[in-house]
Amino acid sequence: ENGITRPKGHKVTYHYNSTVEDMHFGKTHPMKPWRLTLAKHLILGYGLQHTMDTHEAVAAGKDQVSRFHDPHYVEFLSQVSPTTFDELCRDPRFAKAIPPKHPGDNVDLGPYNLSTSPGADCPVFADMSTYLFLYTGATLAAARQLVSDTSDIAINWSGGLHHAHKAEASGFCYINDIVLAILEMLKRWPRVLYIDIDVHHGDGVEEAFQREPRVMTLSFHRYGTYDESQPGHKFFPGTGDVSDRGLRGTIGEHFALNVPIGAGIDDRQYGGLFEAIVGRAFEAYKPSAIVLQCGADSLGGDRLGQFNLNIKQHGECIAFVKALGVPLLLLGGGGYTARNVARAWCHETALATDNTLPPNIPMDLIPEPRAFQGHGNGNGQLYPAFPPNKHINECKDDQLEMMVKKLD
Ligand code: V1S
Ligand code: CA
Ligand code: ZN
Numbered sequence: 001e002n003g004i005t006r007p008k009g010h011k012v013t014y015h016y017n018s019t020v021e022d023m024h025f026g027k028t029h030p031m032k033p034w035r036l037t038l039a040k041h042l043i044l045g046y047g048l049q050h051t052m053d054t055h056e057a058v059a060a061g062k063d064q065v066s067r068f069h070d071p072h073y074v075e076f077l078s079q080v081s082p083t084t085f086d087e088l089c090r091d092p093r094f095a096k097a098i099p100p101k102h103p104g105d106n107v108d109l110g111p112y113n114l115s116t117s118p119g120a121d122c123p124v125f126a127d128m129s130t131y132l133f134l135y136t137g138a139t140l141a142a143a144r145q146l147v148s149d150t151s152d153i154a155i156n157w158s159g160g161l162h163h164a165h166k167a168e169a170s171g172f173c174y175i176n177d178i179v180l181a182i183l184e185m186l187k188r189w190p191r192v193l194y195i196d197i198d199v200h201h202g203d204g205v206e207e208a209f210q211r212e213p214r215v216m217t218l219s220f221h222r223y224g225t226y227d228e229s230q231p232g233h234k235f236f237p238g239t240g241d242v243s244d245r246g247l248r249g250t251i252g253e254h255f256a257l258n259v260p261i262g263a264g265i266d267d268r269q270y271g272g273l274f275e276a277i278v279g280r281a282f283e284a285y286k287p288s289a290i291v292l293q294c295g296a297d298s299l300g301g302d303r304l305g306q307f308n309l310n311i312k313q314h315g316e317c318i319a320f321v322k323a324l325g326v327p328l329l330l331l332g333g334g335g336y337t338a339r340n341v342a343r344a345w346c347h348e349t350a351l352a353t354d355n356t357l358p359p360n361i362p363m364d365l366i367p368e369p370r371a372f373q374g375h376g377n378g379n380g381q382l383y384p385a386f387p388p389n390k391h392i393n394e395c396k397d398d399q400l401e402m403m404v405k406k407l408d
Helices: 034-045 071-079 085-090 126-148 178-184 203-208 267-285 312-324 338-352 397-407
Strands: 012-015 053-055 153-156 193-197 215-222 254-259 289-293 328-331
Touching: 012 034, 012 126, 012 289, 034 193, 034 338, 126 153, 126 178, 126 328, 153 254, 153 338, 178 203, 178 289, 193 267, 203 215, 215 267, 254 267, 254 397, 267 312, 267 397, 289 312, 312 328, 312 338
Parallel strands: 012 053, 012 153, 153 328, 193 215, 193 289, 215 254, 289 328
Antiparallel strands: none
């Protein structure tokens, strides 16, 4: 009735669990799982659930998670909560995982880079184990749908947590669901291409497969100093230079690609880079399947990101990869201006199912209202003080072209 139809010729599955959406990392923490509820409500509002099969995820098992992660770390994650944390820290099995304290550290770190201090990147919060094993379960279910040919495109917007290491949480990521999904896909396919359009470097996935020629990792990310005011402060996580190509001297060398980018890249420049590099990587590597991490913190106006992409261009990356015509796992990731994240992932769910949404929601990015910086309207509300935080474009076309040549 509203023109929304099932895709012809391919099948899409959507993996979710509402319990994940109700979790809280802490009041000041930028990661807001309720952005997933916002996205889901938009998706349901447009009727996109009729265009795909929806699957409620069940929790991953400890044994499944241990296929990549250290079993002690997995055990810790399965037991940790704000009430058990101190006792677990005293447990001799985990004591050796507590990092030494550096002078100037403003948060107290426990084992595996976890912390109960407010403001920590990887806080211990209520029902955290449930959250971790559920988002991982959703990604594994999605990967299994592809492997068993019951899906051509499988989606889990709660996954894509690319910074988690074998025995360490990092940058809001605890379990690396992406690595686990790729391991599942390697059971069937000889080569998997991983593409990461989150504004941050996909370091955890790259590191996991740095010796593995059967996985090519390709990340586009902001790289360099955070801003001029603090020359020593690197944009997180600080890795992913163009010269970083997989572990030197191993058979994995040349199977990692990195595209470091300056602040403020625009749609035209990003689209040019993405299509040239992904097109060439696909042609040369001939992957049997693709995993695409669709972090929405590469959008303009993101609370943490520094790119100026619009939802249209972000979506064009997904459409370009879909058109390559191999089984595709679509995952979420970062994205810290919740309303824009929800609109991007709803639009991308529509693209996956060959639908175009009616243009009754503007495609322009909505600025984040900023407390204390806005001007009151007299009704206790704040107007945004600035247009979306458009970062000054410091990407020169000739420098971008040079980088593409270097990568070839
Ligand atoms: N940029 C940034 C940023 N902001 C925070 C943060 C802010 C408030 C809090 F209450 C807690 C944390 N942390 C960071 C970054 C991590 C970014 C992770 C991105 C994740 C992803 O989108 O790629 C995938 C989901 N952390 C840092 O910059 C490290 C510090 C250097 C500064 C912050 N403190 C808490 C730790 C050290
Ligand atoms: Ca990235
Ligand atoms: Zn990110």
